[in-house]
Amino acid sequence: MNKRLLLVAGAVIVIALLGLFVRFESDEVADLMVSPRLGPFRVAVTTTGELRAKNSVKIYGPSSTRQLRIFEMKILRLVPEGTVIKKGQFVAELDRSEVTSRINDANLELQKAQSQYEQAMLDTSLTLSRERDNLVNLEYAKEEARLRQEQAVYEAPSLKRQAEIDFEKAQRALEQAVENYQTQVKQGIAKMREVGAELSKNRNQFQLLTDAAQQFTIMAPENGMVVYKRDWRGQKLTTGGTVNAWDPVVAELPDLSVMESVTYVNEVDIQKLASGQKVEIGLDADPDKKLTGTVVNVANIGEQRPNSDAKVFEVAITVNESDTTLRPAMTTSNTIVVAELPEAIFIPLEAIHTSDSLNFVYARRGGRTVRQEVRLGQMNENEAVVQAGVSNEDRIFLSLPADTSGLSFVLLETGGALAAASPE
Secondary structure, three states: OHHHHHHHHHHHHHHHHHHHHHHHHHHHHHOOEEOOEEEEEEEEEEEEEEEEEOOEEEEEOOOOOOOOOOOEEEEEEEOOOOOEEOOOOEEEEEOOHHHHHHHHHHHHHHHHHHHHHHHHHHHHHHHHHHHHHHHHHHHHHHHHHHHHHHHHHHOOHHHHHHHHHHHHHHHHHHHHHHHHHHHHHHHHHHHHHHHHHHHHHHHHHHHHHHHHHHOOEEEOOOOEEOEEOEOOOOOEOOOOOEEEOOEOEEEEEEOOOOEEEEEEEEOOOHHHOOOOOEEEEEEOOOOOOEEEEEEEEEOOOOEEOOOOOOEEEEEEEEEOOOOOOOOOOOEEEEEEEEEEEEEEEEEEHHHOEEEOOEEEEEEEEOOEEEEEEOEEEEEOOOEEEEEEOOOOOOEEEOOOOOOOOOOEEEOEOOOOOEOOOEOO
16 A cells, blocks of 8 residues: 555656746747857858969960951860870860861962963963063164155155154054053053962962961960869860860960869858958868968859849959969858957847838846847847847846747947837
8 A cells, every 4th residue: 555655645646747848938038038248249241152263374266267258167086174284295186177177268269360360360361461562663664764755755745654653653554652651551550469469378278377377276374283164154264175266275275373162152142241351261171170260352243143033243362372282263251350349248140120121139137128229230140249138147038039929129328338128
């Protein structure tokens, strides 16, 4: 019997303890509270970036393709990215099929123009030679007419007059032939100039194509490590890709002594950033390595990256340290320090509420709960600085109290001191 009573009493005690524990837990959950923290406060924007060389030597393809109306060139061969090469070594080879076809056509046109030039030169020479012979013959005819005129001095007047007419006709024919010869010389010069210009045009076109074809085999302009070019979508230009005539860059030789991290910041955070801000940089490839940097450029115009609906802004960060292990395209974690306060009071963002443009918190004062207006300062992704309204000795609610009806609203005075509490 006593044993039974002891078991019942023990069960009652256990149930009572469980009830107290549950009630205690329930009160803690309902009244989850914290005190404002006093200490250093930092506002930072964290992003992921990619390393690239700040300065680089671009490796160009043919420079005259636009003039030749060849606008796209396919890459047939390209050395692997990361290959260390010396000046003058092979980098890439472009498809010559179109330029080779154009060279063959230009060669035919050049031969045709050369033939026309030679034909025009022979025709002109033959015509002028014939005219010069005619002038000589007319000179003889004039001389014969002059002799007959002299012999007819003692002849009958009619014969004398006939001799004079024959001489005048011979002289006039010679003068006309001289004028015609001079005109034909000018015509010959103009014709040769025309066919010569056409020949020169075809010769230049052929030479231009020949020189361009040689540029389809691309050599390194300097010593360095090959890094593939990226297009506007961020994709690498590799074998099988197309080089554009307006931007004939095939690859780059980066200067690894000065590196920068390029990152993209969303439009919500971009207003916080400015050139000159300090950056803490980490490497995914070497988590133990810590670097520092400085924001050097913040884009003024946003862009939409592939596979993203949000607008982002490009931010360039110069890496302060020079490290031989840094390589282009390495992934970096960038913590851009927007502001640092040596000492401030700050609270979690979950504790802040807003009503009619007033910011306030639920605070426990003198055993009762009040709505305390606060003036906020800097904010980061988790906390906000409180410039006035609470102290680090206060207790504030992280969530809504169980009962918020009838709570007093404590307003701030202009100077930042607390006004008297008044019921709502």
